[in-house]
Amino acid sequence: MKGMRGRFLGKLKSISSITSLTQSLVFQDNAAFNQYFETPILANDPKNEEIIGNNNMLVSKKTENHSLLVEFEEKCPPGGNDSVIFYTTSLRGIRKTYEDCNTIRFLLGSFRVLYDERDVSMHLEFREELWRTLGGRVIPPRLFIKGRLIGGVDEVVGLHEEGKLEELLCGIPKSPASGPCKGCGGMRFVLCQTCNGSRKVVLEEADEDGDTSLPISCVECNENGLVKCPVCF
Ligand SMILES: [Zn+2]
Ligand SMILES: [Zn+2]
Known part of the structure; x- marks a missing residue:
């Protein structure tokens, strides 16, 4: 685990250098931004010489990212079109599963990105939507980025090690x-x-004989007696 940590730290250093590179690019307006990223860059067009000359590395990074994501299978969990959805379980019954979830959570945390964690042991509906999305009884963790299935712990750690x-x-x-x-x-x-x-x-009203009704299932909460947090959902 120590060795792994060292590698993570190495990666973090390279992230900060990319961040500063990105910050050095300031666009005057949206049109300039769009032109920069969406217009195909022709090397033999003198107008583009400067763009290619100065920021060649960032341009290729951007293009690579675009093509990299499309290599992954299109599987979109509800609401996952533009975001990161991470299915986990907080049950410690199967130790490896629990640790695999922690590994991916640690990685996502180290990149400080916003992600939606859906703990299937807290909410049956999450498990059902995961199974529906993947068409089978899949065990967490599973990571989705922008409506594409990235995979479980082996895939995610492997991708991280390849940068x-x-x-x-x-x-x-x-x-x-x-x-x-x-x-x-x-x-x-x-x-x-x-x-x-x-x-x-238990319903309050008594029937004709004065007997109170039998308790009924609460319709407000899930199978664990929990409701989604009104603050963060
Ligand atoms: Zn309830
Ligand atoms: Zn909350």
Whole structure:
């Protein structure tokens, strides 16, 4: 693990140099930005000499990122078109699965990108949407970027070691530095206020014989007596 950490730190250094390179490019307006990134650059066009000469490295980086992402299978979980969706489990039953989730979470954290973590053990609906998206009973972790399946821990760590993960995450907004959500402490779910997490509610009205109704299932919360955090969802 120490060796791995060293490699991560090495990568972090290279990220900061790319960031400063990006920051040195300032566009006057949107049109200039679009022209820069979207117009095909012709090497023999004298107008483009300067662009190619000064920023050749960044241009090729951008083009590579675009083509790199399209190499991955188009599999888009709900709401995942433009974002990073990360399916995990917080159950420690299978140690490897739990550790694999931590490994990817650590990597995403080191790039400080905004991502949507969906813990299937907290919310059955997440597991069902993962299975629907992939057409089978898949075990987390699974990482999706902009509607494409990147893979599980082996794929993600492999891509990171080849320096490709940062390219795939290019253009993803940075995560806010304000720490975990105040509403849920980063758990993304809170205990249901209607049933206190018991999943059962007793109706108040008594029937003709004066017997109170049997408890019924709470409709406000999920199978674990949890509701999505109103602050961060
Ligand atoms: Zn409830
Ligand atoms: Zn929250």
